Amino acid sequence: MRRAEVRRHRHRFYEAAVQNVEVDIDFVERVYRRLNGRLPGSLREDFCGTASLASAFAARRPGNLAWGVDLHRPTLDWGWRNRVEARCVEDSVELECRDVRRAAGPAVDVQVAFNFSFFLFPGRGEMLDYFRAAKRSLEPGGLFVLDAFGGTDSFQATTEHTEIEASVGVDGVALPAFTYSWDQLAFNAVDHWMRCAMHFTPEGGEKVSNVFRYAWRMWTLPEIRELLAEAGFDDVEVYGEGWDGDTGEGDGIFRRRTRMANEGSWVVYLVARY
Ligand SMILES: C[S@@+](CC[C@H](N)C(=O)[O-])C[C@H]1O[C@@H](n2cnc3c(N)ncnc32)[C@H](O)[C@@H]1O
Structure with a gap:
């Protein structure tokens, strides 16, 4: 494959390299069901880019509704053609070209921001603005799910x-x-x-x-948790991946943690409840 082709297919390379939207949705559904006794029916994907996760959520069950929010119109257009239309979920997905702090859609069961995109906010003020907006757009019982990395x-x-x-x-x-x-x-x-x-x-x-x-x-977990609490999320859980001693790799199962060793690199989910 030539260089120009790689750039033309850059969104596909990106998704294959760093996204596993079915695993993310499995996690979100598992935690939501444990806390609310039912599966979530509506989800907003912030910083959605190609809306791969939003469209996969809409495709997972009849009746599911999803919104995607991103600032970059060309990426949203690419996602509409190659992800939303490809999954035949045009009637249950809406994409909004807007700053995530100004998103205007209806309240949802779950709001997600993955692949550390909220690290783009440089200071406490911007982050607090974003977390407060996230809280306003959740249904009671709703979850705001983020990921973070460190080590x-x-x-x-x-x-x-x-x-x-x-x-x-x-x-x-x-x-x-x-x-x-x-x-x-x-x-x-x-x-x-x-x-x-x-x-x-x-x-x-x-x-x-x-x-x-x-x-x-590079935001740290204590900073993120304190800002979520300041924004009004009084219950914030951290989920870290278990370790498979045989393979020497993560086992793909995320469990709630209050203590975690600072390995070379780690990824966690944060779950904030409304
Ligand atoms: C790393 S990509 C994330 C793609 C995908 N959602 C994922 O999980 O991998 C970050 C995206 O955030 C968008 N973005 C950056 N700042 C934003 C903001 N303030 N509001 C909305 N979107 C923003 C960019 O346009 C870009 O598409």
Whole structure:
């Protein structure tokens, strides 16, 4: 695959590298059902990009409704054509081109913000604005579910390579196997500002650098939990992945934690209740 092709298919490479929306939805449904005794029927995906998760939620059960909110119109348009239409859920998904702090849709059972997108907010003021808006747009009993990452490797410049298998998207478009490189280019210990980039190297092809670039603040769990509490979420749970001693990797099962060792790198879900 040529470089221009990789850039043209960048959203597909991104999704294959870092998203597993069915696993995220399984988690959200499991926790929501435990707390509310039923499955959620409505969901808003903030920072939705291609709306992959929103469209998968709508497709999961008849009657499910989903909203997606993102600032970037071209990505929303791509997601509508290649994810919402491909899953045949045009009647149960709405995409809104807007700042997540100004989203206007109806109150929902679950609001999610995944792949650490809320780290883009640089300070307490912006974050508090966002968390307060999230609380306003939840039904009573509703959940605000976020993810966060950290660990000793996270607060420094480093590069991590992951082999991704060939796959076929929901729209039937095939993607070759590729190497995904997550590059933490620079980390400033004074303000925790991090510059990062994603590079993709298709099997048998050349590396395509900086397909996506981000600058964000490395927020810590205590900071996030305190801001959620300040925004009015008085019950915030942290779920960490279990460890499989045989494979030396995470076991894919997220359990509630009040204590957690600070490994090299970790990812958690945060669940805030209305
Ligand atoms: C890393 S992508 C997340 C894609 C996908 N939802 C995921 O979980 O991987 C971040 C997205 O956030 C959007 N974004 C950044 N700031 C935003 C804001 N204040 N309001 C709405 N969307 C925003 C960008 O346009 C981009 O599509």
